Amino acid sequence: MIADWSHQIVLAATILSWFIIGAGLAQTTIYLLQLIFAGYALSKRPPVARSALLWHRYGDVAPPIALLVPAYNEALNVVESVHSMLALEYPNFEVVVINDGSKDDTLQRLIEAFKLTKFHRPYEEALAHKPIRGLYSSPMTERLFVVDKENGGKADAQNAGINVCRAPLFCVIDGDSILEPDALMRAAQPFIDDPERTIAVGGTIRIANGSKIEAGRVREIHLPRRLLPLFQVVEYLRAFLMARLAWSSINTLMLVSGAFGMFRRAEVVAVGGFTKGSMGEDLDLVIKLHRHMRDIGRKYRIQFIPEPVCWTEAPETLSVLARQRSRWQRGALECFFRYRSMLFNPRYGRVGFLGFGHILIVDVLGPVAEVLGYILIPAFWLLGILSAEYLLAFTALIFTYGVTVSVCSLILEEAELQRFPRARDLAVLTAAAVIENFGYRQLNNFWRVKGWWQYLRGNQGWGEMTRTGLGGAKK
């Protein structure tokens, strides 16, 4: 009888271990394939042309763009941010700042700095959003419009901006982020080269912590001096240079970051704009675009290009980072289950199989399997239920493959883009790419499992995102 029980336990433990290792193996295989695709895509891309050349080449045919900047309680930085956006190098753009019912004096600061006056501008009420209290224009510049509306959240504010803007393309950016001066010109390039098919383009988000920032511009690039943002630099490299580039190369890009993405207005309006109240409104929008374009049977491209850069501030404390990661996890789960009918649905082709398959393995099953593995695999081994082979395989999948993937992302960056200015930075980042697999990765997975739990409990809060302000970074 006891032998029978112990046999059952060993069998159950073995099956569970196979599930955990299988999930890890699937994730690692995806990452390695992404590296191959990303490497190929980067090698095929023309190297970065200088900004002056881009202007010379595309200046006359660049389409108009509206830069939509939702602002909620951004009084600290909003004026400097808007000044920096107005100084972007692009021939035909307008900046639409949407004050989303801020409780501080965001609007007042803008009114004073740009001598704003109320203005009537007819617009199409194509997307629903909270009521607009007023539109403002500035006698100082024709490029600036401010929309003052009741608070409704980021997606709601972006929808209001989409309604008010008149350009065929719009670019969304966070109010506290900094665009490189040539970012719009670079991001617009796919819309110039293939204007009929391109409907969305994402650029790179880089972490500005530690860099020298003056007058809303990143003047000198430095690595963060604190460990937590440093690890996030490696993470962002993996996310953007590896994952997004790889998926973009096979037109299966599922996410264009809400912190910096350019979209064709007509298609976004056709899918109903950003989904209000969504935890992952950027992921949600891109999935809707894929679904819409495939439903109507039109050829399209959603692209990621690494050259345009938007700088953002990364969380520096564990508590803020934990909230951010749990929220991202909830966003991924929410979108996965909302559009679950697309999973492995032949109607949606590679988006249904590869894109949704990726979300299933990496975002839905991945964190749970990995955290289970941290607890169960060593326990089973210590109890003598599993052989050391299993333990080694799990260790390899988590740690050594983790190191490989992170370092390879850095290799891609250095081999093709070389955006870190000093050799010393590369050495520091290589060390960070190794160390982050021992502790930081585990913490991240713990936060993601927490996000799972919050999702199951229906927790829809965004949590406070405390920022020190980019202007407060190293000067």
Next chain:
Amino acid sequence: MWMIWELSILLSALSLLIMLFLIVRRVLQEHRDKAAADQRRQLLTALIAFTENRDSEALKAVVLGVPASVAINAGFEFISLLRGEERNGVLVAFHECGLPALVGRLLERGNVAERIHAAEMLAALGSEDATASLLSALDHDRSRDVRIAAAIALCDLGSLPLLGIALDKIGVAGQRSRRLIDLFRRFPRSRFNELAVHASRADAVPFVRAAAIDALARTGGFGFADFFAGLARSDSPEVAAAALRALGLTGHGAAPAILAVAMTNADWDVRTAAADAAGRLGLSELAAPLSMLMDDEFWTVRYAAANALRSLGNPGERLLREMAGSEVSRSQRTASLVLAEGPAA
């Protein structure tokens, strides 16, 4: 299971080794970049000095003393700032130093970005061999971006093959690029007929036809008004809309009739273009069809119609005010919004 472990160790060790190599490469590169920056500064100083003293021998000595890549890039940037005699002087010095030949080689052997840039530089340098190199790139280059850049450069040099041939060489995929608009806008007046022929080809890509019409409207002027009037009835909405926009610029005796028909077109882009053109030409006889468009299901059409009515002056404004004061409807709302546009009272 052992294989997973062993392969992971192998891959991570390999990746770390490659990274180490790249770090060492970067250290060496930092030294090279510093030297290149110094040489660039030296060349720019010599170029500035040349514009003052015209000492061609001193300039040539500096150009030949720096690496070709530095001379090509800094030289191109500098000549794009110059005009007239100064520019010609610098170009002669560059030719005597053999820079165009180096750029020609770059057009053959560089990466895609370098080849595109080389095509642009060859157009600026304008050597005798430039045309041959660019024609070869237009013929053989495997990147459509390079082929488009070569076509633009050839157009600037006055050596672009017949448009149909050039577009065939660019390829179908390249015929969706907005860079073609740039190419067409550079067309010399003497070759406008080629644009017209291509714009009227029913088998050509509608995007290219529309771009050709836009280019003709911007630079060709009234001479093509009849041509635009004919194309305004095209079956392709993209072509018809472009022709209507062009008519709005040139005008035509039959414009009121053409625009009135276009305002009933099934495509909203065509209706918008017709409304815009009516407003631009101030055709008050089209006030009635414009009023009908105020109830169009597409906001863009309604807004264009309202603006067109506004630009008709008093009669249009009166119509708008009547609509704004009528029962709540799409046209009433559009009319009141457009009448209110501008600074708040």
